[in-house]
Amino acid sequence: MEATEPMDMSAREIRIPLDEAVAVxxxxxxxxxxxxxxxxxxxxxxxxxxxxxxxxxxxxxxxxLAHARRVISVALDEQLSEQDNAAIDALCDQGRFYGA
Structure with a gap:
């Protein structure tokens, strides 16, 4: 995978339907x-x-919790570019995982 510029997330926003946001x-x-x-x-x-x-x-x-993750992931997938979503996936892969 090619190195890409870090994604600036500080001023970006996504929208999540209110009922889903409240449920999460x-x-x-x-x-x-x-x-x-x-x-x-x-x-x-x-x-x-x-x-x-x-x-x-x-x-x-x-x-x-998987449902909460899915709500956010769907919003990201629908509103961001494929490149942005790939960068977010890469950040999530760097998380700390129990038992790893």
Missing amino acids: LQDLNEFVVSLDRLGSREASGTADDSTVGRFVADWDVARR
């Missing part, structure tokens, strides 16, 4: 608040190591 925000809010509460429970000794795993499974966290 609700999911993220539930996860953040719940994980914070679980962390507090673990710190106080009222939850064990398996509690977070049960939360992730019971609340279908992986599927709901």
Whole structure:
């Protein structure tokens, strides 16, 4: 792959339908608040190591986060060039992944 100029994302915007943005925000809010509460429970000794795993499974966290990623990805794909999307994909590939 050829080296390309870094994409300037500071002033660029994309649009996401409000109902989809609100649904993603609700999911993220539930996860953040719940994980914070679980962390507090673990710190106080009222939850064990398996509690977070049960939360992730019971609340279908992986599927709901995948949906949030898909909402954003669709908006990016529809509104940015193929080159811009390739640059974003490359940035995402540089993320930290558990178990890697």
